[in-house]
Amino acid sequence: MGSLRTFIKSVRKAKTIADERAVIQKESAAIRTSFRDVSLDQTTRRINISKLVYLYIMGEKTHFGQVECLKLLASPRFADKRLGYLACMLILDENQEVLTLLTNSLDNDMQHPNAFVVGLALTCLGNIASPELARDLHADVEKILHSKNFYLKKKACFVAAKLVEKDPDLAEYFADKINDLINEKQPAVLLGTLRLIESLYLSSEPEQRMALLKTIPKIVGHLKRVTTSGYQPDYDVMGTSDPFLQVALLSTLRTLATDESCPAQYLEEINDILTQVASNIDSGKNAAHAILYECVKTIFSIQSDQSLKILGVNLLGKFLSTKDNNTRYVALDTLLAVINIEPLAVQRHRSTIVDCLSDGDISIRRRALELSFGILNEQNIRVLVREILTFLENCHDQELKPYITSQLTIAANKYSPNEKWHFDTLMRMLKVSGNSLTSDIVSNILALILQCNDGELKKHIVSKLFSLCLEDPEQYCLALITVWTLGEYGDLILGSTVEVNSKNVQVTEAAIVQLIEDLINKSTYSESETVQLVSYVLTAVIKLSIKFRDAQIIERLRLIINSRTRDNNLEIQVRAVEYQEIFAQDATLKKGLLARMPAPPIKQRESLTLNKTTGAKPKRAGGVASALGGTDDLLLDLMDDNNDTNTAHAAEPQQDVLMDIFGGSGAGQAQSTTTATNSNAAILDLFNAPPASAVGIGSSPSVSEIEAFTNSYIHVSFTPKSFPKDGHAIMEAVIRSNTNETISQFQLLIAVPKTQKLSISSTSGGDSLTPGGTPIRQVLKIVGKAGAKIKLRVKVKYSVSGNSVEEQFDFAGFPETL
Amino acid sequence: MAIHFLLILNRQGKTRLVKWFNNTYTTQTKQQYIQEIHRLINSRDSKHQSNFVEFYQNKLVYRRYAGLYFVCLVDLNDSELSYLESLHFLVEILDDYFNNVCEVDLVFNFYKLYFIIDELYLGGEIQQISKSKILNRLAVLDKLD
Numbered sequence: 001m002g003s004l005r006t007f008i009k010s011v012r013k014a015k016t017i018a019d020e021r022a023v024i025q026k027e028s029a030a031i032r033t034s035f036r037d038v039s040l041d042q043t044t045r046r047i048n049i050s051k052l053v054y055l056y057i058m059g060e061k062t063h064f065g066q067v068e069c070l071k072l073l074a075s076p077r078f079a080d081k082r083l084g085y086l087a088c089m090l091i092l093d094e095n096q097e098v099l100t101l102l103t104n105s106l107d108n109d110m111q112h113p114n115a116f117v118v119g120l121a122l123t124c125l126g127n128i129a130s131p132e133l134a135r136d137l138h139a140d141v142e143k144i145l146h147s148k149n150f151y152l153k154k155k156a157c158f159v160a161a162k163l164v165e166k167d168p169d170l171a172e173y174f175a176d177k178i179n180d181l182i183n184e185k186q187p188a189v190l191l192g193t194l195r196l197i198e199s200l201y202l203s204s205e206p207e208q209r210m211a212l213l214k215t216i217p218k219i220v221g222h223l224k225r226v227t228t229s230g231y232q233p234d235y236d237v238m239g240t241s242d243p244f245l246q247v248a249l250l251s252t253l254r255t256l257a258t259d260e261s262c263p264a265q266y267l268e269e270i271n272d273i274l275t276q277v278a279s280n281i282d283s284g285k286n287a288a289h290a291i292l293y294e295c296v297k298t299i300f301s302i303q304s305d306q307s308l309k310i311l312g313v314n315l316l317g318k319f320l321s322t323k324d325n326n327t328r329y330v331a332l333d334t335l336l337a338v339i340n341i342e343p344l345a346v347q348r349h350r351s352t353i354v355d356c357l358s359d360g361d362i363s364i365r366r367r368a369l370e371l372s373f374g375i376l377n378e379q380n381i382r383v384l385v386r387e388i389l390t391f392l393e394n395c396h397d398q399e400l401k402p403y404i405t406s407q408l409t410i411a412a413n414k415y416s417p418n419e420k421w422h423f424d425t426l427m428r429m430l431k432v433s434g435n436s437l438t439s440d441i442v443s444n445i446l447a448l449i450l451q452c453n454d455g456e457l458k459k460h461i462v463s464k465l466f467s468l469c470l471e472d473p474e475q476y477c478l479a480l481i482t483v484w485t486l487g488e489y490g491d492l493i494l495g496s497t498v499e500v501n502s503k504n505v506q507v508t509e510a511a512i513v514q515l516i517e518d519l520i521n522k523s524t525y526s527e528s529e530t531v532q533l534v535s536y537v538l539t540a541v542i543k544l545s546i547k548f549r550d551a552q553i554i555e556r557l558r559l560i561i562n563s564r565t566r567d568n569n570l571e572i573q574v575r576a577v578e579y580q581e582i583f584a585q586d587a588t589l590k591k592g593l594l595a596r597m598p599a600p601p602i603k604q605r606e607s608l609t610l611n612k613t614t615g616a617k618p619k620r621a622g623g624v625a626s627a628l629g630g631t632d633d634l635l636l637d638l639m640d641d642n643n644d645t646n647t648a649h650a651a652e653p654q655q656d657v658l659m660d661i662f663g664g665s666g667a668g669q670a671q672s673t674t675t676a677t678n679s680n681a682a683i684l685d686l687f688n689a690p691p692a693s694a695v696g697i698g699s700s701p702s703v704s705e706i707e708a709f710t711n712s713y714i715h716v717s718f719t720p721k722s723f724p725k726d727g728h729a730i731m732e733a734v735i736r737s738n739t740n741e742t743i744s745q746f747q748l749l750i751a752v753p754k755t756q757k758l759s760i761s762s763t764s765g766g767d768s769l770t771p772g773g774t775p776i777r778q779v780l781k782i783v784g785k786a787g788a789k790i791k792l793r794v795k796v797k798y799s800v801s802g803n804s805v806e807e808q809f810d811f812a813g814f815p816e817t818l
Numbered sequence: 819m820a821i822h823f824l825l826i827l828n829r830q831g832k833t834r835l836v837k838w839f840n841n842t843y844t845t846q847t848k849q850q851y852i853q854e855i856h857r858l859i860n861s862r863d864s865k866h867q868s869n870f871v872e873f874y875q876n877k878l879v880y881r882r883y884a885g886l887y888f889v890c891l892v893d894l895n896d897s898e899l900s901y902l903e904s905l906h907f908l909v910e911i912l913d914d915y916f917n918n919v920c921e922v923d924l925v926f927n928f929y930k931l932y933f934i935i936d937e938l939y940l941g942g943e944i945q946q947i948s949k950s951k952i953l954n955r956l957a958v959l960d961k962l963d
Contacts (some may be wrong), residue, residue: 008926050929056929057833059849079963086932090837116962126941128841152953157942189948237903244947247900286906290899297897299859330898360866756931800824 004050011058011416023488024060024379027051030550035068042075049087062091066098074105077520083587085124092128099128103136110140113151124151126159133161137794138170145177149365150186152310157181157192161199168203175208177198182218187245190222194252201255211292211600213256220273227280243287246277250294252513259303271305279309282503289319289327293334295431300338307443313338313345320352332356332367334394339374347375354387365391366400381415385425393432405429419454423461431468435476442477446484452601461494462489466507467498470515486512487540488596491547509553516540520560531569538564538572540684542579543594558583605746619814686735705734714746714769718792721779727786731814736777737769745767748778749795756818757785771799820942821901822876822891823851824935826924829885831856833930834924839942859887870898881905885921904944911938911952933959 002010007027016021032041049072052065069091073084092099100594102124109121109784122144125137141163144156150218160174165342174196181193201212223606226242226249237243256262257270265363278295281288292315298304319331335353353375356368371389376384385408392404410428416422426445430437437445452458462485468474490512497504505511520537522530541557548554559581564576582593715736722730732749737743746767751759762777769776782790791812798805821866823843826835833852843851851874853917856869859880865903871878873891880889886905888905909919916923924931937952946952 005926008844011923040911053929053932057836059833059852082933082963083929086929086936089936090932115962127839127936129941155921155940158943159943161943162941187948190953191943191947242947243903244944251897286899287903290897290903294897325866326870326899327904329868329870360863361868363868363871392883410882567870620874624842737932765886 004047004054007051014117024055024058028055028060030762032064034064039737042072042077042080045072046080049083053083053087053090056090063437063509065103066091070101070105070251073109078116080116083119085120089124089127095379099130099690100131103133103405106133106137107140110137110144115152118144119155122155122159126155126162129159129162129166131166132172134166134318135801138163142173142177142767145174145181150189153184153267154186154188154192157189157196161178164196164199164203171200171203171208174655175211178212179213183213185222185225187242191245191248194219194248198255201259206261206428209259210261213259213262213422215398216253216256216262217254217269219249223253223273223277227277237285237287240285240287240542244293246291247294249565250277250291250298254294254298254301254664257298259288262302267303269296270302274304275308275311275524278308278315286324287328289330290325293319293330293466296334297774300334300341309342310345313342313349314401317349317352320349320356323357325344325364328356328359329361329367331530332371336367336371339371343375346371349382350375350380350384353404354384357387357391364427369400369404373411376411376415377414377495378417381417382421385412387582389428389432392429395736398436399431401433402438404707405433406441409444411661413444413448420454420457420460423448423452423457423731424464427461427464427468430465430476430478430481431472433475433477433523437477439666442480445481447600449485451487455492458489459492462486463496463498463507466493466512466515467505468499469519470498470500473515473522474524474527476533479532483516483519483533483536483540486516487536487543490540490544501641509548509550512544517556531572533566533567533574534564534572538575538579542582545583546594567647642736671806708806708812708813709794709809710738711807713737713743713805714796714798716794716796718780718811718814720814720816723814723818725816725818727784727788727818729782729814729816729818731780731782733767733778733780736776737771737775739800740771742768742770743798745804746776747796748776749797750780751793752782753785753788753791753794756782756788756790758782782818784818786818790818819940820891820892822942824939825852825855825887825889826931827852827856827859827887827889828921829860829887831860834921835928835935837932837935837939839939855889856887857890859889869902879905881909883909884922904938907939907949908935908949911949914949914953914957930960 010023011020014023031051034044034048045068049065049069052062052068056062065087069084069087071084071090073081075081075084084374088102092102106121106125109117110125112118112121122141123142125133138160141156141159145160146153147153147156160177162168164171164174178193178197178200179198184190184193197212197215198477201209204212226246252271257267274295278292278299281291282659295316296312299308304312313335316335319327320330320335332353335346335349352366353371356374358363359365359368372384372388388408392401392408395401409426412422412425417426425446430445449458449461452461463699464476465485467484469478473479493507494512495511496507498507499505506526516537520534538561541560544588545554546556548557558580561576561579564572565580567573567576582590585593617817631734705717705719707715707717715738717734717736719732719734720729721732722728733748735746735748744767746769748760750758750760761781761783767776789812791810792812793808795806795808820839822838822840824828824837825833826834826858827833832922836848836852840849843947852946855873855878855950857877858861858873864882869879869881871880873911875894876891877896877898878891879890879898880887888902890905892901901957912919912931915930915934917926920949934956937955939955946955
């Protein structure tokens with residue numbers, strides 16, 4: 001076997017990947033064979049192990065060498081030990097059984113008279129400590145913490161921090177060392193001490209944390225010393241003195257000062273030193289920015305003075321205007337976190353933020369975008385939305401687009417100065433958004449159009465959509481909305497003229513049908529898009545059939561429907577056949593059936609965030625929670641789920657409506673899990689036949705019915721149906737009316753503990769309760785651990801005489817368990 | 819908190835150093851990460867893009883020196899700027915130690931590279947911040963070999 005150098009050379013010499021593999025495999029085999037030799041001398045072993053490390057770097061298998069590494073580090077020679085420990089740190093990790101074999105060597109070496117050997121052992125322990133190793137060896141580390149040798153002391157601090165992290169119970173052994181260690185001025189030891197403080201803080205109970213908080217004045221003192229001390233060649237980075245230490249000091253301060261019981265006088269001291277640090281440093285270099293950045297983060301995580309907060313935001317503003325991408329990146333990131341604390345101060349940097357929207361770096365653009373939405377309000381919406389629309393137009397990131405369109409819709413709903421502007425903005429968005437609208441945003445926009453009461457404006461919307469769609473039929477969501485709107489309101493714009501590509505076009509029945517025919521025959525949409533569009537088109541066509549006068553045009557409409565009665569897609573086919581039937585009906589009946597939809601209530605959507613962090617930026621999480629009105633987590637989960645399913649169903653809102661005309665309750669029951677009657681349910685009811693009586697008749701209240709909730713309007717009870725005791729349970733919820741008024745839009749939302757799973761069937765017989773009518777029944781299925789008690793948190797929503805009511809209660813009254 | 823792993827890759831994606839401070843990854847994930855990171859970073863424009871990029875709920879901080887990428891993974895709320903500075907610090911030390919370091923130095927002296935890393939970082943934390951202290955230390959240790 002050759003030397004390490006020859007091996008590396010031959011690997012490098014390999015011309016092809018196959019050659020390289022051959023060389024590696026040959027060497028790997030040779031090393032294995034050599035390891036089997038019981039009388040292997042340490043020099044050969046050392047060469048073998050170094051080759052093994054090389055194999056490791058290349059991503060090859062090295063597990064066969066684990067025991068050999070342990071043998072090598074047990075050698076008395078320093079060179080052997082050094083390589084042995086090195087290989088151990090790489091090839092072994094804390095998950096390996098072999099690690100226990102290491103305990104003894106580490107124990108011996110940490111008590112070795114040679115400080116260098118102790119150093120090796122400490123390094124190894126710090127890198128691959130497992131909870132077991134931590135418990136077995138903490139005493140050695142404790143001893144070394146008292147060493148006079150700075151090098152070892154520093155390492156021991158870091159290792160101690162690691163051990164505490166691995167096993168929080170070890171905190172008690174190290175906690176009392178802090179008082180001595182924190183007086184240490186040696187930068188590296190101080191760095192280790194800070195690390196240990198943070199580690200102890202995170203693994204201690206609140207009572208023990210008090211002792212750690214007492215180090216705050218000391219840390220402030222160190223910070224003062226470092227910032228005011230002059231040039232230190234050893235620790236200087238491009239003119240900034242000791243940036244790493246300053247960053248560590250600030251970061252530890254932040255950890256400690258965010259503690260609830262941090263005394264006010266300490267906070268005052270911290271405020272002072274932060275002001276000092278923030279105003280003392282000449283920015284310009286990365287190292288200086290690193291300190292300032294840490295400073296700003298601290299300012300906004302602790303209770304700091306108003307003036308300090310302003311200073312912080314201004315520092316970030318300064319960051320934003322630098323040329324350095326890294327600095328701008330962190331500035332935007334931090335501003336995002338700060339926006340809820342200091343909205344006004346952030347506002348002031350609006351123009352800089354907007355500039356970043358056109359930055360070369362996508363991650364900067366993304367953050368600038370999110371920030372733009374963050375600072376959006378009534379005053380600046382016109383300016384900002386213009387920028388955001390430009391951004392959307394040039395955006396090629398398919399993942400980002402749905403975020404932009406959703407956010408934009410929400411923001412426009414919230415802040416638009418007037419209705420016309422609102423619709424114009426939405427239409428400008430549709431013009432450039434392609435297929436990037438989520439289905440609930442589409443239905444949201446449709447609902448908005450429905451709700452618009454201003455006749456002139458409505459006309460404006462319809463003709464604008466019509467002309468936009470003629471200009472660019474490639475925009476899928478625009479096409480979808482246009483088709484739908486034409487179906488509802490096509491007659492409004494007949495006879496007017498619209499401008500298409502700066503030419504005037506007369507709106508005639510023929511022109512509308514032509515557009516619809518063009519869209520339906522377009523082949524550039526994906527398959528699922530076509531299916532959805534065709535469903536929209538069919539409904540639009542049937543609706544138009546009563547609005548148009550020209551017999552020839554009406555015949556064209558009928559042909560569109562006929563052409564789909566043999567469609568490959570079942571849903572389309574069913575719909576087309578049904579519509580064909582309606583088409584043949586008598587005109588008065590059709591008028592009633594195909595009348596305009598009444599306006600539904602609009603679903604409120606919460607704004608989204610691009611950032612995936614949870615917990616790291618608590619302000620944002622808080623925002624969401626308050627938006628939901630402090631409902632319990634469980635319920636929140638449930639409602640989220642419901643939203644999702646709603647989204648899926650909302651994709652074809654008006655089809656659902658018409659489906660139900662024919663499908664009756666059968667169609668309703670087909671949607672299994674969601675019971676939440678979405679915004680269209682109201683319309684649904686208009687058409688709905690009286691609740692299917694088959695369900696109600698004969699099912700008189702069973703004896704085992706358990707009352708759960710009652711008020712002056714409704715009465716909710718649960719009937720256990722099946723409890724086979726194998727982790728499954730089936731029960732039925734029965735909702736009766738207690739009043740003489742009609743209760744409509746009834747929704748039952750139920751949450752179970754996270755360990756269980758719940759599925760709810762759809763309501764029997766619609767979502768309204770008439771006086772003396774049949775009750776609403778829903779079947780619940782719960783799956784979970786056998787023997788677990790069933791607890792339900794129930795929220796009921798309904799509207800009675802025009803008011804919507806919401807009630808919540810808990811129910812755990814089932815005598816039997818899962 | 820702390821660096822999850824440190825990588826040195828060349829532009830072709832060959833690894834010159836891998837050091838996993840966070841040992842919760844499986845061997846498979848490790849190799850997959852290395853490939854993904856190379857693809858991700860290699861496609862980024864060093865002039866117009868920042869040195870930070872999000873990666874599986876964490877953040878990569880990286881910098882290119884000649885044909886080599888120095889990469890580390892840190893938590894989302896860690897200070898990117900100071901880790902970037904520490905990568906530069908590492909490169910300065912390599913430069914002094916190898917006297918104008920180049921890729922071949924790292925290939926043939928990979929074990930020395932690890933020794934240097936171990937003087938600079940411990941368990942993913944920056945443990946020594948004085949260049950001269952580290953270089954002196956390395957000189958002493960090398961003499962003992």
